[in-house]
Amino acid sequence: xxxxxxxxxxxxxxxxxxxxxxxxxxxxxxxxxxxxxxxxxxxxxxxxxxxxxxxxxxxxxxxxxxxxxxxxxxxxxxxxxxxxxxxxxxxxxxxxxxxxxxxxxxxxxxxxxxxxxxxxxxxxxxxxxxxxxxxxxxxxxxxxxxxxxxxxxxxxxxxxxxxxxxxxxxxxxxxxxxxxxxxxxxxxxxxxxxxxxxxxxxxxxxxxxxxxxxxxxxxxxxxxxxxxxxxxxxxxxxxxxxxxxxxxxxxxxxxxxxxxxxxxxxxxxxxxxxxxxxxxxxxxxxxxxxxxxxxxxxxxxxxxxx
Ligand code: MLT
Ligand code: MN
Ligand code: ZN
Numbered sequence: 001x002x003x004x005x006x007x008x009x010x011x012x013x014x015x016x017x018x019x020x021x022x023x024x025x026x027x028x029x030x031x032x033x034x035x036x037x038x039x040x041x042x043x044x045x046x047x048x049x050x051x052x053x054x055x056x057x058x059x060x061x062x063x064x065x066x067x068x069x070x071x072x073x074x075x076x077x078x079x080x081x082x083x084x085x086x087x088x089x090x091x092x093x094x095x096x097x098x099x100x101x102x103x104x105x106x107x108x109x110x111x112x113x114x115x116x117x118x119x120x121x122x123x124x125x126x127x128x129x130x131x132x133x134x135x136x137x138x139x140x141x142x143x144x145x146x147x148x149x150x151x152x153x154x155x156x157x158x159x160x161x162x163x164x165x166x167x168x169x170x171x172x173x174x175x176x177x178x179x180x181x182x183x184x185x186x187x188x189x190x191x192x193x194x195x196x197x198x199x200x201x202x203x204x205x206x207x208x209x210x211x212x213x214x215x216x217x218x219x220x221x222x223x224x225x226x227x228x229x230x231x232x233x234x235x236x237x238x239x240x241x242x243x244x245x246x247x248x249x250x251x252x253x254x255x256x257x258x259x260x261x262x263x264x265x266x267x268x269x270x271x272x273x274x275x276x277x278x279x280x281x282x283x284x285x286x287x288x289x290x291x292x293x294x295x296x297x298x299x300x301x302x303x304x305x306x
Pocket of ligand 3: 276
């Protein structure tokens with residue numbers, strides 16, 4: 001399985017347009033050891049020719065341009081077979097509206113994520129310019145299904161969605177309560193090799209079900225939004241704790257570094273990094289601690305074979 005990280009930052013990106021925190025200022029002025037990042041999206045492929053995007057970030061156009069295998073191969077074409085949505089947050093969905101140039105798009109999502117994006121959303125009509133512009137494919141929880149190419153040919157990959165504690169997208173918070181289908185991890189399995197990629201970029205709580213889904217994978221991506229629970233408060237940048245935003249922090253006694261220490265997964269990568277996270281600094285003590293525990297920190301353009 002080929003894996004390419006198109007974007008590795010949390011919502012807002014790094015640097016974020018309205019942020020003057022030490023990390024954002026430092027990366028703008030190139031005075032810290034860190035590289036800019038676009039918002040989270042990962043491309044996967046079994047054959048290197050047909051691709052699936054995990055999430056469609058607001059920077060999807062730039063991300064496609066940054067990676068030649070995603071470029072069209074004829075006058076109207078895209079090697080992107082489908083987009084898989086792991087939740088309905090705008091940093092994961094907004095890019096769908098940029099894929100509107102009268103091209104058929106397939107989206108894999110749970111029922112609540114599909115409804116959250118399509119219902120009451122006047123802008124969604126831009127993806128209804130012609131009959132069949134968007135094909136929604138369901139992601140039932142706990143059921144492995146094939147990822148299909150447009151004409152129902154097999155892609156060589158399967159997907160299974162696992163419910164993960166999260167929350168309704170910010171723009172729906174006041175309209176309804178959180179549903180179990182609002183936030184998922186996925187396991188993508190390559191049928192020819194049996195290799196498994198586990199992807200959990202938003203994790204509100206580390207549950208036994210999630211651990212079971214991560215265990216036995218060959219590589220896992222995990223929520224690296226915040227190093228500490230009070231990162232936004234301590235930086236004078238906001239009032240919410242990591243837990244209020246349904247993100248388990250990396251550090252601390254209850255953080256993911258500690259909680260996942262004994263999970264047998266050979267390759268482990270933090271993704272969806274908020275611009276405040278000290279992990280972004282390649283020479284920070286936090287980065288050294290994560291690397292010593294066997295973790296990598298995702299950066300845009302990282303690519304590997306699984
Ligand atoms: C999150 O990851 O918590 C969300 O992307 C936040 C947001 O939508 O602003
Ligand atoms: Mn996010
Ligand atoms: Zn910042």
